[in-house]
Amino acid sequence: MIDGSQSMLRIELPDKRRRSLGAPLAARELADAPPPYPYGWFAVAFSGELRPGRLMTRTFMNREIVLFRTAAGTARAAEAYCPHLGAHLGHGGTVVGEELRCPFHGFRYAVSGRCSYSPYGAPPPAARLGLLELRELCGVLMVWHGPAGEEPWEIEPPEDQSRWRPLRTKRMRLHSHPQEVTENSVDFGHFSVLHGFRDARIVEPLSVDGPRLRTSYAFTRPFPVIGGIGTEIHIRVDGLGFSVVELSVKAGWSIRQLVLTTPTGVRDVDVFVGTSVRSRARGPIGKATLTPLEMLIERGVLRMVVVELLRDRQIWDHKKYLGKPAIAAGDGPIAAYRTWARQFYPEETPR
Ligand code: FES
């Protein structure tokens, strides 16, 4: 009797209906897609978000981590769970001076990860906070994801760090993958078709050196009223998670734009977008006159970058990764890019 009523409750979908429910995701996750969590440095927060004394939780490579900054300004990234009895440090944990305090039993952790205090006397030696490698550059906090025991390589920061204004920022959630987002910078063919850029040409062909990739393009970006702005872009990519694009526009401004992609789950990414202008303001009068203009440019460029990403999103939301694409002559160096990108996966991964 019971068996009979249970079988009555089971809903049998016709074959056709079952296929259509799973089809969009399955199509995007076919076996030739790269693994979801490549090795490298990936953004977890903008520097301005993590003020001294703050603690925050972020999703990183399909798990939760915490970020905190001490009163003196030292930033750290750590596994979310306290090594004592597993409390989530991002839920009730606090920064106390130079230490992180767990809300469950009050253990405290120094920035070295060592447990510096336990209310029961000597802290257990095994109580060590699981720290992750963290770097802060160009206004962003980057966390390392790599094979166990392997020393991370370092991001090469742009040479000229002076006079860049603080980043204007936005964070977006997209269905994509860091390799796909970065491939966008070398996919020459889509610039005109999807983004409407005109007269695109390569200024410096793609060059690679270990985890670094560099290239430069020039094109005219459509712009209301004046029709278009001549732009030269210099692309600096260090792994699949860090990329700085420096633009020079004909009016003489240098603009930096960051589009940093961090996996949070399979085909889910956080994209950290930031723009900054290299300030031309000198002295009090220069600052009073130019700073509002510089802020306006940053805001305008940020909006443009977001609009372009939304155009890409229409494709990324539905496309699938082809391991053997039918590359055409006008595509740009996509094949060379993919060969370079293989280094960010375990060796046995055929990509
Ligand atoms: S779980 Fe953190 S102090 Fe006990």
Ligand SMILES: [Fe+2]
């Ligand atoms: Fe694009």
